[in-house]
Amino acid sequence: MSEKLKKFWSGYNFIVVFLIIFIAYIIINGKATSWTTIKNIFLHSAILGTIAIGQGLIVLTGDIDLSVGSSFVLAGGFAIMFFNKVNSIFLLLICALVLGAAFGFLNGLMVGKFKMPSFIVTLATMLIYRSISQYVMNTMGWTRYSVDAQLSRYRALFMFGNGSFLTISLLAIVWLAVAIFMIYMTNSTKYGKRIYALGSNAKGALLAGVNVVRTKISVYVICGLTVGLATFLKIAKDTSFDPATSGKNYELYSIAAVVIGGISMSGGKGKILGIIFGTMSFTLIDKIITALGMNALLNDTVKGVILLAAVGLQMIQKRSRD
Amino acid sequence: MELLRMEHIHKSFFGVKVLDDVSLTVKAGEIHALLGENGAGKSTLMNILSGVYTRDEGTVTFDGKELPNGSISASEGAGIAFVHQELNIFNDLEVYENLFLGKEITGFGGKLDKKAMIREAEQLFAEMGVPLQPRALAGDLVTGAKQVLEIAKALHSRAKLIILDEPTTALSTSEIEHFFGLIRSLKEKGTAFIFISHKMPEIFEIADEYTVLRNARFISTGKIADVTPEQITRDMVGETFANEDVYEKRELGDVVLKADNLSGQGFSDVSFECRKGEILGFTGLQGAGCSEVLQTIFGALPSGGGTLTVHGSRGAQGNIHLAMKEGIGMIPANRKENSVIPDMTLLENTYLSRHTIDTKNPSINKKNEQVRFEGFKKTLNIKANKSDDPIVSLSGGNQQKVILARWLDTDAQILLMDNPTQGIDVGAKEEIYRLILKLAESGKTIIVNTLEIPELKKIADRCIVFYHGNIVADLPHSEIEENKVMMYSTGALK
Numbered sequence: 131m132s133e134k135l136k137k138f139w140s141g142y143n144f145i146v147v148f149l150i151i152f153i154a155y156i157i158i159n160g161k162a163t164s165w166t167t168i169k170n171i172f173l174h175s176a177i178l179g180t181i182a183i184g185q186g187l188i189v190l191t192g193d194i195d196l197s198v199g200s201s202f203v204l205a206g207g208f209a210i211m212f213f214n215k216v217n218s219i220f221l222l223l224i225c226a227l228v229l230g231a232a233f234g235f236l237n238g239l240m241v242g243k244f245k246m247p248s249f250i251v252t253l254a255t256m257l258i259y260r261s262i263s264q265y266v267m268n269t270m271g272w273t274r275y276s277v278d279a280q281l282s283r284y285r286a287l288f289m290f291g292n293g294s295f296l297t298i299s300l301l302a303i304v305w306l307a308v309a310i311f312m313i314y315m316t317n318s319t320k321y322g323k324r325i326y327a328l329g330s331n332a333k334g335a336l337l338a339g340v341n342v343v344r345t346k347i348s349v350y351v352i353c354g355l356t357v358g359l360a361t362f363l364k365i366a367k368d369t370s371f372d373p374a375t376s377g378k379n380y381e382l383y384s385i386a387a388v389v390i391g392g393i394s395m396s397g398g399k400g401k402i403l404g405i406i407f408g409t410m411s412f413t414l415i416d417k418i419i420t421a422l423g424m425n426a427l428l429n430d431t432v433k434g435v436i437l438l439a440a441v442g443l444q445m446i447q448k449r450s451r452d
Numbered sequence: 453m454e455l456l457r458m459e460h461i462h463k464s465f466f467g468v469k470v471l472d473d474v475s476l477t478v479k480a481g482e483i484h485a486l487l488g489e490n491g492a493g494k495s496t497l498m499n500i501l502s503g504v505y506t507r508d509e510g511t512v513t514f515d516g517k518e519l520p521n522g523s524i525s526a527s528e529g530a531g532i533a534f535v536h537q538e539l540n541i542f543n544d545l546e547v548y549e550n551l552f553l554g555k556e557i558t559g560f561g562g563k564l565d566k567k568a569m570i571r572e573a574e575q576l577f578a579e580m581g582v583p584l585q586p587r588a589l590a591g592d593l594v595t596g597a598k599q600v601l602e603i604a605k606a607l608h609s610r611a612k613l614i615i616l617d618e619p620t621t622a623l624s625t626s627e628i629e630h631f632f633g634l635i636r637s638l639k640e641k642g643t644a645f646i647f648i649s650h651k652m653p654e655i656f657e658i659a660d661e662y663t664v665l666r667n668a669r670f671i672s673t674g675k676i677a678d679v680t681p682e683q684i685t686r687d688m689v690g691e692t693f694a695n696e697d698v699y700e701k702r703e704l705g706d707v708v709l710k711a712d713n714l715s716g717q718g719f720s721d722v723s724f725e726c727r728k729g730e731i732l733g734f735t736g737l738q739g740a741g742c743s744e745v746l747q748t749i750f751g752a753l754p755s756g757g758g759t760l761t762v763h764g765s766r767g768a769q770g771n772i773h774l775a776m777k778e779g780i781g782m783i784p785a786n787r788k789e790n791s792v793i794p795d796m797t798l799l800e801n802t803y804l805s806r807h808t809i810d811t812k813n814p815s816i817n818k819k820n821e822q823v824r825f826e827g828f829k830k831t832l833n834i835k836a837n838k839s840d841d842p843i844v845s846l847s848g849g850n851q852q853k854v855i856l857a858r859w860l861d862t863d864a865q866i867l868l869m870d871n872p873t874q875g876i877d878v879g880a881k882e883e884i885y886r887l888i889l890k891l892a893e894s895g896k897t898i899i900v901n902t903l904e905i906p907e908l909k910k911i912a913d914r915c916i917v918f919y920h921g922n923i924v925a926d927l928p929h930s931e932i933e934e935n936k937v938m939m940y941s942t943g944a945l946k
Contacts, residue, residue: 319815320807323796327804330795337752337784337791338858339776339808398795 144392144404147440148411155414159421165297171413172302177367178383179305179409180360182391183312184234184353185384186405190316191349192329192397193241193248197233198357199380200259205229205361206371207263207275213365214278219287222365227358233259234354235347242346256381263373277369284369291366301363306406308356313402325349329397386433387412390440411436455480455644456501456613461510463496470496472668474510478613478661483635483645485659485676489688489938490903492665494648498615502534503527515612533606534615541598543591548573550590550601551608576608582634596627600634607638615646620654621739632658650737652681652944666690681944689934699889699910699929704730707761708897709749709866714758716748719921722758726866726899731892733908733932734901736918736941742901743785745918746868750782751775762866776809781864783855785871785901791855792843799825799839801854806861828857832887849880856887866897873907885911905934919943 139146156163181198188195205226213222233255240251267275277284293300316322324345327335336342364371391408393400415433419426456478463471471493478484488494499505501512506522513519520526542550548569557565557572573586582600584593593601599619606614616635620628635645635658649655655662656676663673664687671687705728714722719741726732734742747753749760751772760767768774784790793801803821825839832853836846843851852872859867869888873881888911892898902908908915915932917925917940925940939945 318818320811321814323800323804323807323816326796326800327793330793331789333789334791334793335804336772337750337782338793338805339772339862340804341773341808398793 141401142392142404143443144390144407144411144440147390147443148407148414151411151414151418151436155418155421158418162421167417169298169302171410171417172305173299174416175409175413176299176301176305177360177363178380178387178412179406180308180356180363181380182384182387182405182409183309183402184356185381186388186391186393186400186402187312187316187325187349188248188353189385189388189393189395190325190329190397190400191346192332193346193349194252194385194395195234195237195350195353196249196252196381197237197255197259198353198384199377200256200263201230201233201354201357202361202364202377202380203371203373204259204263205233205358206364206376207267207373209361210275210277210365210371213283213287214281217281217283219283219290222287223359223362226362226365227355230354230356230358230361231351232354234350234352234357237354238347238350241350242343252381260373263371267373274370274372277365279369287366288369291363291368301367304359304363308359309402309406316402321345321348326398329399331398383412383433386437390437392444394444411440453480454478455482455515457511457513458497458501459511459513461497461500461512462508463500463505464508469668471500471507474665474668474670476663476670477673478644478646480612480644481639481642482661483639483647483659485647485649485655485662486665487649487655487662487684487688488665488671491667492688493668494665495617497665498534498617498646498648501527502532502615528609531610531612532615533609533611533613535599535602535606535617535619537617537619537621539595539598539602541590541593541601543589545590546586547584547588547590547593547601548586551576551586551605555609573604576604580604580607580634581637594627595622596624596631599623599627599631603634603638607643611643613644613646615648617648618650618738619647620649620651621737628654650942652684652939652942655684656681664688681939681942685935685938685942685944689938699912701929702729702893702913704728704913705895708763709767709899710761711745711749712759712761714745714748714760715756716744717753717756718744719748719918720756722923724916724923724926726897728865728897729892729895730897730913731888731911732897732899733912733915734899734918735903735905735908735915735937738903740918740941741921742918743870746782746870746899746901747784749775750780750868752782752784773808776805776862776864779863779865780868781805781859781862781866782868783852783859783870783872785874787848787852787855787875791858792851794842794844796843797840798834798836798843798846798854801843802828802839802857802861805858806863809862824861825857828860831890832857832860833883847880849876849883852876852880852884853887856884860891865895867891867899869898869900871902872900873902873904881907905932905937908932908937909934917941919946 159167181202185195185198208229209222209226212225237252237255240246241248290300295303316325324340327340328342328345332342387408388405389395390411391404393404415436416429419429419432454477458476461471461474474493474497486494496505500507503522503524503526511518514530514532519530551573552569557568559565570586577584584597584601603614623631647659659676662676662684664671664684666688707725708728709726712723722745736742744753748755751770751774755769760769762778767778799821802825822839834853835850843854873884888898909932912932913929915927915937916923917937919941924946
C-alpha cells in the first residue's frame with residue numbers, strides 16, 4: 131500500500147497542493163462560497179491555463195518560452211484590427227491562431243534550427259513583441275486595441291466570451307477541451323513520446339532517430355497556437371487589449387503554473403494534467419487574497435511563496451527517491 | 453640516481469585485487485614506459501603514486517623520502533606531476549593564467565601581479581625552448597600546444613617526475629615529433645617521465661626502460677633496447693587463454709553493406725564489405741577511428757567523402773533518419789548518455805525508434821506494443837517485472853537488452869554496436885555475445901566495435917583492425933589472436 135501511495139504522491143502531488151489551497155479558500159471564504167465562486171475558478175483560469183499548456187510542452191522538452199505574454203498582446207492587437215475589418219468570428223479565430231503560430235515558429239526556428247539558448251531567444255522576442263504592439267497602437271493614436279462595438283458580429287463574439295453551457299463558462303470549456311486533447315497527445319501519440327524523449331535525453335533521442343530540430347520547432351509552434359487561442363478567448367471575453375497591462379507577467383505565471391503542476395524544468399518529467407491543477411492553484415491564490423481583504427500589491431508575494439513551497443515539496447520528493 | 457621506488461604495492465576495490473604485489477623503479481632523467489592492457493592496473497598504480505588512491509600495502513620512496521599514503525598535496529609537493537589524458541586546461545583563461553592557477557603571484561591587497569607572472573612564464577617557456585605566448589587564450593591553442601602547456605605547468609611546479617597518460621592520442625604526427633623533442637630535452641636536464649602508451653613505435657622511439665603489468669600483477673621490466681615489440685606484446689597479453697568456443701562458422705549471404713574510401717572525423721579511406729549474417733569486428737586503440745566509422749555509417753557524424761552501399765543501392769550519409777529507413781540501427785557507446793531515455797519506461801524506450809520511421813498512425817496502441825515487447829523480452833531474456841517500469845530500474849545488462857530490442861523493433865537488418873558490453877558485468881556480457889550470435893544466425897548483419905579482443909575471438913567472423921584512422925588489417929576468424937591484433941592496433945605490425 132505504501133508503495134502505491136508513494137507512486138501516487140510522486141506522480142500526482144499537484145492535486146494535493148491544489149486541495150490544500152482549495153480547502154484554505156473555502157475556509158477563508160466561509161459562507162460566501164457558492165457554485166458561482168467555484169465555477170469562477172475555471173473561468174478565471176481559462177486564458178492563462180491555455181497558454182500554460184503550451185508553455186508546459188516546451189518545458190517538457192527542456193526549454194522555456196518567455197515571450198508568451200508578449201505574443202499574446204501582439205497577436206491580440208493585430209487580431210482585433212483584423213476583426214474590425216472583416217467582421218467575422220471564424221476569421222478572427224484563424225487570424226489569432228496563425229499569428230500565434232508564426233510568433234512561436236520564429237522562436238522555434240532560432241532555438242531548434244540555430245541552436246540558440248531558448249532563455250535568451252524568448253527574452254529577446256518578449257521585448258520585441260510587446261514593444262511592437264505598443265508602437266503600432268501609439269502610431270494609430272489609440273489608448274488600447276478595442277473591437278468596434280458597432281459591428282454586426284460584435285454581440286455574437288461577446289456572447290461567446292461571456293456565455294456558458296450548463297452554467298460552466300464557454301472559455302473554461304474550450305480550455306478543458308484543449309487540455310484533454312493535449313493529455314491525449316502527450317500520453318498516447320508517437321509525437322507526444324518524442325517530446326518526453328527529447329526533454330529526458332536529447333542526445334539519446336537523436337541517436338534513437340528522433341528528429342530533434344523538427345520536434346523543437348513544432349513544440350514552439352504548438353505553444354504559439356495555444357497563445358493564439360488564448361488571444362481569441364481574451365478578445366471574446368473583454369473585446370479589448372491593452373499592451374501595457376494585458377498578458378503582463380503571463381510568461382512567469384505560466385511557468386509557475388507548469389512548475390506547481392509538477393513538470394520538471396529540466397524537461398522529460400511531468401504531466402499536462404498537472405498544469406490544469408497548477409493554473410487553478412494559481413487562480414485560487416488571487417481569490418484568497420481578495421477574500422482576505424489583503425492589499426492586492428501583496429498578490430505576487432503570496433504567489434512567490436506558494437511557488438517556492440511547491441518546488442520545495444518536489445525537491446523533498448526527489449531527494450527521498452535518490 | 454634512483455628517483456622513485458614503489459615496492460610491493462597492493463590495492464583492492466571491494467574485495468577485488470587491482471594491484472597484487474607490484475613494484476616499479478624509475479631513475480632520474482629516465483623515460484619509463486608503463487605498459488599493459490586496459491584494466492591491467494596502470495592507472496591505479498599511477499593514482500596511488502599521485503596520491504589520489506591510498507595503497508593497502510607497500511611503500512613508495514621518492515627522492516630518498518617515503519611518501520605518505522594517499523596525499524595528493526604531498527605527492528605534488530615532492531615533485532610528482534600527473535598529466536592526464538583529458539587535459540586539464542581552462543580554455544577561457546590565458547596561457548599564463550593557466551600556468552599560475554591557484555599559485556598566483558599577488559601584490560598589495562591580493563591584487564594580481566600580472567607583469568611578474570607573465571615575466572616568469574616567458575622565462576619558463578624560453579628555458580623549455582617552446583614558442584608559447586603567455587597572453588594567448590588557452591582555448592586558441594592547438595592540442596599539441598595544450599599538451600606542452602601541461603608539461604610547462606608540471607615543470608613550473610618543480611616536478612621531478614611527470615606521468616604522461618597516453619599523451620599522443622590527440623596529436624598529429626608533426627605535433628608528436630615536437631612533443632618528443634621537448635621530452636628528450638627535459639630528460640637531458642634530469643626530469644624523469646613515466647610514459648603510458650599503447651603505441652609500440654612511440655615506445656621504442658622514446659622510452660629507455662619499460663615495465664609491463666598484466667591482470668594486476670607485475671610481469672616484467674628492463675631496458676627497451678634489450679627487447680622487441682613482439683616480446684613486449686606477449687608479456688602484455690599473456691598466454692592467450694583457450695576460448696570456450698561459442699563461435700560456429702555460419703553460411704554467409706550476399707554483401708549488404710559496403711564502404712568505399714569512406715572518410716570522416718578521425719578516419720580516412722576506409723573500405724570494407726560486410727555480408728548478410730556476418731559478425732564483423734572492429735577494433736583499435738581509443739581514437740583509432742572505429743567508433744567514428746560506425747557513427748558515420750549511421751549518419752550521426754557527417755561524412756567526409758567516399759560512398760556507402762547498403763543492400764545494393766547507394767546509402768545516404770549524414771542523416772540518421774534515412775539510415776534507419778535503409779535498415780540500419782546503432783547501439784551507441786556510452787549507454788547512459790547516448791541511448792537510454794532515463795525518464796521513460798522499458799516499453800517507451802523500446803518503441804521510440806520504430807515510431808520515428810513508422811508514422812502511418814499517429815497514435816500508439818499500447819496493447820499491441822506490449823505484445824511486441826513481450827516477444828523481445830522473451831527472445832532477449834530481459835529480466836524485468838513490468839513493461840511500465842522505468843528503464844533505470846534495470847541492471848546495465850538488461851538496459852542494454854532493451855536498447856537492442858529497440859533496434860530489433862525497427863526491423864533493422866544491419867546492427868552497428870559500439871562497445872556494447874561497456875559497463876556490463878561478466879555474466880551479462882556472455883549473454884550479450886550469445887544474443888549477437890543468435891541474431892547473426894537469424895540473418896542480421898552485425899558490426900561490433902570493441903577494445904576487448906577476446907570478445908571478438910568469441911563472436912566475430914572477421915576482424916578489422918584500425919590504427920590512426922586507417923584499416924591496417926582484415927583478419928578472418930582463425931587469425932583473430934590477441935597477440936596479433938594487439939600488434940596491429942599498436943602499430944607494431946603494419
